[in-house]
């Protein structure tokens with residue numbers, strides 16, 4: 001069993017944050033934060049099409065069905081794709097804080113091979129916040145929501161301003177996003193004013 005690097009251990013001044021009062025209700029489908037997102041967007045034919053729901057407290061759950069286009073070895077999911085599923089689920093925790101945050105560090109344990117056709121049942125939880133740093137953890141189970149853990153991850157997300165995307169993204173996509181009322185609505189769900 002591997003250990004977690006010290007960068008993923010919350011410092012002594014970290015706190016367990018409050019769920020935002022206007023966070024989606026437990027059970028609510030969160031929807032895609034961006035239609036072209038490889039993790040959750042419906043506009044990506046080979047994407048993961050991951051669907052996440054708000055859970056209780058500081059938790060979310062999600063499902064990802066492994067398809068032929070997600071293979072690494074014959075009949076098995078690619079590890080990077082599985083890491084993407086964990087990353088996307090962890091990213092959807094942003095909805096609970098109504099904060100925008102990007103992945104700074106993601107440490108993944110691959111414990112079982114995941115066959116094509118499997119449904120990966122994902123759970124993620126915010127453990128602590130220290131300033132802009134959000135510490136979180138996730139698991140992916142196969143064979144059902146109570147099945148064995150196939151993959152797990154610890155993560156550090158860093159809160160950023162919307163300028164992070166505007167300043168760094170390609171102008172075609174940024175301009176299209178800013179001209180899309182649906183995208184603006186989704187960005188506002190993160191208290192962003194594009």
Ligand SMILES: CCCCC/C=C\C/C=C\C/C=C\C/C=C\CCCC(=O)SCCNC(=O)CCNC(=O)[C@H](O)C(C)(C)COP(=O)(O)OP(=O)(O)OC[C@H]1O[C@@H](n2cnc3c(N)ncnc32)[C@H](O)[C@@H]1OP(=O)(O)O
Pocket residue numbers: 007033034039087088090091092094100101102103104105131132133156158160162165166174177178186187190194
């Ligand atoms: C109008 C257009 C709108 C478009 C937007 C639409 C919707 C937006 C809404 C939601 C989007 C959000 C979530 C999406 C959900 C899921 C997607 C999956 C998530 C991803 O897939 S996202 C892509 C991959 N991700 C990146 O593309 C990040 C690249 N990266 C950087 O952009 C910088 O690197 C950054 C910003 C991370 C930090 O840069 P920075 O300059 O702001 O801050 P700085 O470096 O000072 O770090 C501050 C403190 O974090 C510590 N720290 C930083 N990095 C660390 C590391 N790796 N390990 C350990 N500690 C670390 C420092 O040690 C310091 O700690 P301390 O405060 O204690 O000193």
